[in-house]
Amino acid sequence: xxxxxxxxxxxxxxxxxxxxxxxxxxxxxxxxxxxxxxxxxxxxxxxxxxxxxxxxxxxxxxxxxxxxxxxxxxxxxxxxxxxxxxxxxxxxxxxxxxxxxxxxxxxxxxxxxxxxxxxxxxxxxxxxxxxxxxxxxxxxxxxxxxxxxxxxxxxxxxxxxxxxxxxxxxxxxxxxxxxxxxxxxxxxxxxxxxxxxxxxxxxxxxxxxxxxxxxxxxxxxxxxxxxxxxxxxxxxxxxxxxxxxxxxxxxxxxxxxxxxxxxxxxxxxxxxxxxxxxxxxxxxxxxxxxxxxxxxxxxxxxxxxxxxxxxxxxxxxxxxxxxxxxxxxxxxxxxxxxxxxxxxxxxxxxxxxxxxxxxxxxxxxxxxxxxxxxxxxxxxxxxxxxxxxxxxxxxxxxxxxxxxxxxxxxxxxxxxxxx
Ligand code: GAL
Numbered sequence: 001x002x003x004x005x006x007x008x009x010x011x012x013x014x015x016x017x018x019x020x021x022x023x024x025x026x027x028x029x030x031x032x033x034x035x036x037x038x039x040x041x042x043x044x045x046x047x048x049x050x051x052x053x054x055x056x057x058x059x060x061x062x063x064x065x066x067x068x069x070x071x072x073x074x075x076x077x078x079x080x081x082x083x084x085x086x087x088x089x090x091x092x093x094x095x096x097x098x099x100x101x102x103x104x105x106x107x108x109x110x111x112x113x114x115x116x117x118x119x120x121x122x123x124x125x126x127x128x129x130x131x132x133x134x135x136x137x138x139x140x141x142x143x144x145x146x147x148x149x150x151x152x153x154x155x156x157x158x159x160x161x162x163x164x165x166x167x168x169x170x171x172x173x174x175x176x177x178x179x180x181x182x183x184x185x186x187x188x189x190x191x192x193x194x195x196x197x198x199x200x201x202x203x204x205x206x207x208x209x210x211x212x213x214x215x216x217x218x219x220x221x222x223x224x225x226x227x228x229x230x231x232x233x234x235x236x237x238x239x240x241x242x243x244x245x246x247x248x249x250x251x252x253x254x255x256x257x258x259x260x261x262x263x264x265x266x267x268x269x270x271x272x273x274x275x276x277x278x279x280x281x282x283x284x285x286x287x288x289x290x291x292x293x294x295x296x297x298x299x300x301x302x303x304x305x306x307x308x309x310x311x312x313x314x315x316x317x318x319x320x321x322x323x324x325x326x327x328x329x330x331x332x333x334x335x336x337x338x339x340x341x342x343x344x345x346x347x348x349x350x351x352x353x354x355x356x357x358x359x360x361x362x363x364x365x366x367x368x369x370x371x372x373x374x375x376x377x378x379x380x381x382x383x384x385x386x387x388x389x390x391x392x393x394x395x396x397x398x399x400x401x402x403x404x405x406x407x408x409x410x411x412x413x414x415x416x417x418x419x
Contacts, residue, residue: 029058040273068191141340185262203293231404272339301378
């Protein structure tokens, strides 16, 4: 019932906005659907809005709150069904490929060729931005999910260094709990539980196991003892969140670490944008480090803007938006604020802080050593049906419906059914 109401509301919302948007778009602007509604995300988005307004291109904003973009994708489907797709839409990985295969996206080949995207956008992103040789979206950034964010003063007060191994991490959690500090700030939403699982699974299965399970959907890997261990580690994490974690938005969990209420948050590097938006400095106020046991890997998700076909060739506004997104100056200015790293390999790291510089170095190293993997939680390992099947099992386990052994059996079955 809940999902029906959600969809009905989404359609109503979409149809209400349509009239306004169509009118705004008729004045040569762009209507952009996205889910960047937190403080840090909005600050980053303003960089793009101002860039376009500087080119005389008006921006009709269509924000749809809900981390990870599930709600935004529901509204998008309603808008497309109503025959009035937005000009541009934030999208992730396999969702982009799905829309392209439905013939819904404009061809960006001309702007891509004119600006040499093929030479500067990493292959890992082109895998999702080009479908059947056609550029269908403009990559904005590269985020990664296997990060931990820590309040430095809280760790210092408890004699805790950035943990290198799972055992170090578990010991740090025990210390914080004994000191009466919430060890882990978390938001109990399926996409957040899955984001944590990205890192825990990588640390437990290792890169080959992660690839076999989440990218290749190998039943043996999905049902392995290592996967049972991953769910047992999720039990430890569940035991170290506060009582009010359920339903909390991700940026409110980040705020708990920012203000010292909690020691750690396991979240993608969009969390860094919240620290910066709060005026915090890496190395002084907070620490950023790879989840223990995943220091050599990167589980990535790239935000891209899909240009929806408006009934003809790509519009001049869509081409201008795509060009603005891939410009080196924008790539630096936006990603410095967003917490992500540039979507092109020729952008200097000069403007980036220590966490950003580490993110850029980690991405290059992982790409070079075969340790760069699409995030399962953020639609870069498999399509939405498989991703959502995994979400259901991971969040059911996190909420105590399954023990680790049962969760693994449910995971194997759910993935088999979803394919
Ligand atoms: C991710 C997206 C990020 C950020 C995050 C939280 O899927 O790539 O840009 O929006 O969700 O909502």
